[in-house]
Amino acid sequence: MKRTLSATALLLLLLAGAPAAFSQTAKSVIYIYLDGGSSQTDTFDPKPQAGKNYTGKYQNPIETCLPGVFIGERLVHLAAIADRYSILRGMTDGTNAHETGHYRMLTGDMTGKDIVYPSFGAMISYKKKDIYDNHLFPYFCIVEASTRFNEAGFLASVYKPYDTGGRPDSEFFDVSGIVDHNIPDDLLRSRRSLLERLSAIGRPVQQTDQVRKAAFFRKQGFDLMLGDARNCFDLGTEADSLRKAYGMNQFGQSCLAARRLVQQGVLAVMVRFRGWDTHKEHFARMDERLDELDAGVSSLILDLESKGLLESTIVVVGGEFGRTPLISFAPPWNGGRGHYGAAFSYIVAGGGFKGGCVVGATDARGENVIERKIYPADLWASVYSLMGIDPHGTVEHPVLGEIPILPSYGVEGQSNGMLTEIMK
């Protein structure tokens, strides 16, 4: 009797064994996007043995809190908390072109068909549209999305991210449309009253659905502009020491703003960290970028943890590809690194991802993935799954009807399976 399973037990077992899609652990995702493509060998996959033509001046990687796991020498704070995140050294997206890499990483689609998919944030907003109930938009981009591909893909433009605009590191972080420190509340109220009075006596406008929507959004807009929601962007309420730990620069403060957004329940945030396309003056620029990255990401992870948000917030860090491990010393590059899509590194933390693991490995020079390739679709299948979205699920295309949300997922050469090894 003990050896035979009852039908109910079998069903339970099947349910338990079903993909993690049905057991949601994450509520939000923050994608720290290293726009331009960050060097894998200078960050999370150092190769000191490859020689100076590969390492340049970064010859002394540091050991993390995980014995035997080394990362780039400038990432001191991240080294100390390597148990909080996992390193993905097997990333590959097979393209050295910005626009294609950008598209592949943001959507997980490598099919190369004419269908343009929505980005992760648009897709998550779409899949959660019936349950997301929040006065803030579901998907934010700090401070501005790239125009290299259309974020909403074939979905309606309403799924595009809300660009905050503004400067999170300046005295006033003005979020276009929501907060403008130059416009006092009194002025907004006075203008609203003028608008209402003039609308009432203006030429009549046919009351279509669209006109009624505009009226509804106008009311909602004033509530947002004059209500509490805007406090979310007031970084001045955070302790000075915390703000400084994040780094008093645009990237650091953007990370802090991202934490405040997920704290409010926003589903997806992209922090677009620009300046990684270092064909020239690579090392001089890396000194600065890496320090900012180190402070911003380590503070974000620790801050999320201390607020009890790390368990429900996925943090993903990486760009559209890596960079050539071999340095281009010849003019005009004079010590730069080119685009490199064959092998690169990401880190992931929180929301159901385990910390302290290294997934995948590259060869002695960081040029080829020799163990556990990870494709964009694998990353997003894992994230979607942790967000309670079935990675085999579908999305409605305006012409084609229901099509897979991750068309590359499970396709030979475009996918190598979900990151189950680091999913709790």
Place this chain on the structure above:
Amino acid sequence: MPVFAALLLCISASASAAGAASVGIDTIINAELSRKGITPSQTADPATLVRRYYLVLTDKLPSGTQVLTFLENQDRERLVDSLLASDGFSRKMVLKWGDLLRIKSEFPSCMWPNAVQALNKWLFDEFRAGTPYNEFAFSLLTGTGSNFRVPQTNFFRAGSDRTPHKFASDAALLFLGRRDAPEEWNCFFSQVKFKSTKEWKEEILCLDADVLPPDAPVTLGTSGIVLEAGSDYRIPFANWLTGSREFASAFANRLWYWLMGRGIAHPADDLDGSAVNSNPVLLDYLTGRFIESGYDIRALAREILLSDAFSRSSLTDVDGNCGDELFSHYIQSRLTAEQICDGICDITETSDKYSSRAPEPFTNFPEGTRAIDVCDGTITTPQLDIFGKPSRDVALESGRDNSVNAKQILYLLNSTDIQAKLKASPYIDRISESGDIHKITESVYLRVLSRPASEAEKRTVSQWFSVEKTSGATIRDAAESLVWALLNTDEFLFLN
């Protein structure tokens, strides 16, 4: 009294129906309306009409002077003719065709900047010269050579999927409003191939002489066509296509959609699928007129623009979509991305900056460039995106999203961009100099809403200002708030 008014209305309706240019369109539409027992809306007032004509034909708000000139002479023919002859109309056509041809530097079309500029220039020259539509389509389908020097070859470079079937489907979509092409058409495009050159992103479209034609005749419409080895297989196809009535009808319907806000058969690009033809007689009539005119786009547009149907008010008692599809009133729609963004720049006399740092070579447009002239799906601004500028990933009319959403309203109410433009506006500086709130009100209504302010409106603004003054508002503050308020009215946001 009501009987008398109704009688007058009747007389004026029949009088205008007798006007030579509009006799066909209006008799057909009115017959359908009376059959369904629907009373059409009245003619829109002249101020609404002048704004509509400028926006529909050039995407540009009329200036105050242009509004006043029309209010005085109310000469629709003269206005329509001058707008159709203007570069503004050619630019609007370049924009519409740019959407359809997916003109875009970067992903996924990867036309790249040089080709984008060459193709836009070619389109503009074609529309300005008034090339007959059948010849225009023939050129697009049969170009060979460098994509920089023979710009129409870029028709074949818009997608990442360069297969004969995709080319055939693109042709079917653009020129016949069909979502897909029959497999038999593939052979017409089977020779198309590309060679690269030493010039960055230059590609030569050439024909592969080794591709043999099918043995059997290929069916096109009702006839079979035998392809000869060594010839350009696209030519018999293009000849058949541009000579077919379906071709003329698909464009007549599309142009009607662009001008009237809804296709007679709608949607205009799913004619063999979900489209419903609400008035086959009308579409057939327009198709015939278009062919008779020698495929003259302007002549077809002119007839539509001077019809009673075009000039009706958007205000209607007719419920739901029924009136929409029968054109009992003019279909109200939100202003397009380009209309709004250029409109705000025109009103405030400021400009947006358009540039692209990627891909190389970098593209920088001169100061004062208008959104409608950017003509590249890759180059945009946050505000154009918010208002649904199409990314040109698909060649569908639905790629241009004119629905209202919360971000658009927040943009108009309180965006950094709007506030900065109001602050920096030379126009607001200038009108404030008079110090006269009445004059300011007159000017702002004319500029923003393209109509004179009513006495009640002038009084309301002046009363509002007299209170604001006591809390320290200056005359410039008032002018700025007034422009802000009118930009946020439905009257501004919608084309009606």
